[in-house]
Amino acid sequence: MERYTIGIDYGTESGRALLVRVSDGAEIATAVHEYQDGVIDKHLPGETRPLPPDWALQNPNDYLEVLKETIPSVLAESGVSSEQVIGLAIDFTACTMMPALADGTPLCNLPEFRANPHAWVKLWKHHAAQPHADRINATGRELGQSWLSRYGGKISSEWFFSKALQILEEAPEVYHKADRLIEAADWTIWQMTGVETRNACTAGYKAIYQDGDYPPREYFAALNPDFADVVDSKMSRELVDLGDKAGGLTEEAAGWTGLEPGTPVAVANVDAHVTFPATGHVESGTMVMIMGTSTCHMLVADELREVEGMCGVVMGGIVPGRYGYEAGQSGVGDIFAWFVDNGVPPEYHRQAEELGLSLHELLEREAAKQRPGEHGLLALDWFNGNRSVLVDVELSGLLVGMTLATKAPDIYRALLESTAYGTRIIIEACKESGLPVKKLIAAGGLPGRNPLLMQIYADVCNQEIDLIESEQGPALGAAMHAAVAAGVYADIEEAARHMGRLSDKVYKPIPENVAVYDELYRDYRFLHDLFGRSGASDPGGVMKRLRERRAGALKGSA
């Protein structure tokens, strides 16, 4: 009898189930369910009062609907019986967190809190806790907190304690009523198993769990006296390793899904991180780039090193027993999309339509006719700020070298290249810290569709780039963790060998391109350090001054 697991990938707009054969990772059936309330950023369901700017909420009931809709669907489609499904796992966006009672009831399900936005799930892209994040960072520096350097010196407004502190200070009644503040990922596992767990990945990357503990009580007290006991009163100090079993499916959850009660369920995981083993590789020195609107660079290594500008370094954050390094570029596909939407004249739109190509495809085709250096351009890829290694949202884009002969495909290619230089900066920072990238793998939405982009990355980084085979990397990664939780494989490394896979396509550096890009990269690094490392009062701090003046002008016209 063949055995199967199901991985469920909770995205921003929908959840997807993937039924996978345990023996070889074959993807048998998949189903998607869109969240009924989606991203709640205008007003609460049933309310008309507008939410403030930068808010982004979700309805936790939507997560359970995904289970009820997609799991029966993949069973029916595949003809696999419930007995053959030996394990379940989920991955989630993060930090996506919520307040709940001790029995797991979301506060937003209580009639008296239904109209209070702070009672709902705060989605990862809820950005209204920036003032709280600023204080978290400032207080961290003042008190000399050692964990700050693990996060590139900066905790994001998206992360757990920024959001928790916002709840306390803007809605103390919600904060005090909440027995739990918990990742939606862990809450969903709790609903499936009846067991409350906290996974090591979100705790480490989003909730400052480092070297076996959270920050000390005094630190939280310095933020706000009522915040002193946030960990012991609302969270848990017990973490569960990725791939460990959280519990068995409850009778109720079995009823929702058509699966057997007691089916092992793995502890929750995060979408980017769970993708890593789906490549088939978790060896020390492997870097996986999840390339989409932005890029997340994840490196697994046996050694703990200080690397400039990481988003986080977490023991067991990607693979149990190894350090997981996360870095990122805050704009990648977003920048190409910006250019396609804002910088391309009608003639290319018409031509793309005539040829039945997307504008991206047309520009890539034209740009691919050029040799490296031919367009005479160089760009800095900071249209959405810089995450790694500079950790500076005030930075912005730059383009140099334009002449009256410069055309749209020239600029498009320069933008592709700029993101490759940005990735090389991260790879070199790892290497300079003693963490050479021995294997480089690309995953996410961009690599499969953009051969020129991938060849440029191989040439710029002078490194072979493999591509993940699965188009459902997160869900496949979750299904692999389910196989480990079910005891089929001893650990995720063994599961990766059997169930993960690279595609046949390998991008190899072309020596003559490497030579040109080496020179261009030196110029990129000159501009990078000049504009990126100068303070607002240094001559090179042009970008910061431009942003200040923009803020001043916008305030003046308001």
Next chain:
Amino acid sequence: MERYTIGIDYGTESGRALLVRVSDGAEIATAVHEYQDGVIDKHLPGETRPLPPDWALQNPNDYLEVLKETIPSVLAESGVSSEQVIGLAIDFTACTMMPALADGTPLCNLPEFRANPHAWVKLWKHHAAQPHADRINATGRELGQSWLSRYGGKISSEWFFSKALQILEEAPEVYHKADRLIEAADWTIWQMTGVETRNACTAGYKAIYQDGDYPPREYFAALNPDFADVVDSKMSRELVDLGDKAGGLTEEAAGWTGLEPGTPVAVANVDAHVTFPATGHVESGTMVMIMGTSTCHMLVADELREVEGMCGVVMGGIVPGRYGYEAGQSGVGDIFAWFVDNGVPPEYHRQAEELGLSLHELLEREAAKQRPGEHGLLALDWFNGNRSVLVDVELSGLLVGMTLATKAPDIYRALLESTAYGTRIIIEACKESGLPVKKLIAAGGLPGRNPLLMQIYADVCNQEIDLIESEQGPALGAAMHAAVAAGVYADIEEAARHMGRLSDKVYKPIPENVAVYDELYRDYRFLHDLFGRSGASDPGGVMKRLRERRAGALKGSA
């Protein structure tokens, strides 16, 4: 009896006559004639052999056709009698030069030279003499020629001796046959009057006439032994001041035009320079900007000073008895046109069409809604290289500050501003050399159509800007010189007071804008000096390296 003069403006594609009332400069009638052979850059008339790249020729007979067509036309249109026309003058593109026999016959009119391209007029934008210009500059530096600094250290491939040396070395038979090498401007006056003259303006700006003489014989001999006597064998050391009478109209020319034989004709002039007095101002410290695809900045001053990066400094080159300083920006309207053609997405094209606006007008309207600094951008305006003050064609454009929210009108405004910063650099260079700009006047095609542009210039330069009233500045300026040559006014200064005029529109600096632009200009200057003054081997020499790599890549793919 009212008296009139006629100014004839010889442009690149056509010639225009303007009949002007001498008492007050009123423009009575105008007529245009397009050159039959236009710009000859594909093949010679009647030939099929293609011309090499960068060639641009004209047919001198076309210049005489202009006289025959336009002068009778303005007489007829105005009803002014030939007796009332008391003087004539012309202005021309420059350096536009040609070989001729001692009797004035153009070599291209000789059957044996008809098929030789070097026998034709070399138009100002004939760019095929770059190797000769390079040697003119290198040899000038080697021999320590003092005149080099009057031209920003660089003689252009467009200028007289570059073109003359090209004729000698590529077509010695033409060179040796030619009794004269002469500006087409001076040749046209010769045909009108029977008197060969050389005007002080082209001699100074285009033929290195400085401090009373041309470069020495040894210098020309060092370029090529056969070039040693170019001045004495093909040119003339006697120059005539602008506004002086070259001669009277011949019987033959009177027959062409319907004017009286003997009508005074002024010495020839250049289109940009002749425009200056048409503003009504020739006082020391006045700067006139002729703003079009590029901008020519002309400053009249009593003092001789070394100013960085001038195109030329010539005693009497604009107004007799004063130094005329010429500086320039090699791309202005060209850059805005590049953006409109290459960087604006379809939505703006559609909107412009719906509103019945040009794309320039729509972008200007949108950009005008912003406060200075609001777009958060800064650009370097070197899309076509930099003439003043850096004199470096290798430089290129730069744009910094882009975010995912940047829109086309933001970039358009940043490009307008960048050209204003470029003008301020020139004004400050004059001031730092002891030549303060006391009055700033705009002429040319751009100012009348672009109120936002002019307000930005006033704010960036913190200086009032007046606009010339006439839309035919060059032809009016020529008509004024004709009035001087006819003896109606003692000099061009007096003619300017009576016949030149500013419009009522004055752009005044807005103090709060000035403050923001002062800060932005400091950043512009930082980028200007960093990218513009660094050598190819300095870290800041990014633009030069990009251009080298582009040349290398293009060579590689050829």
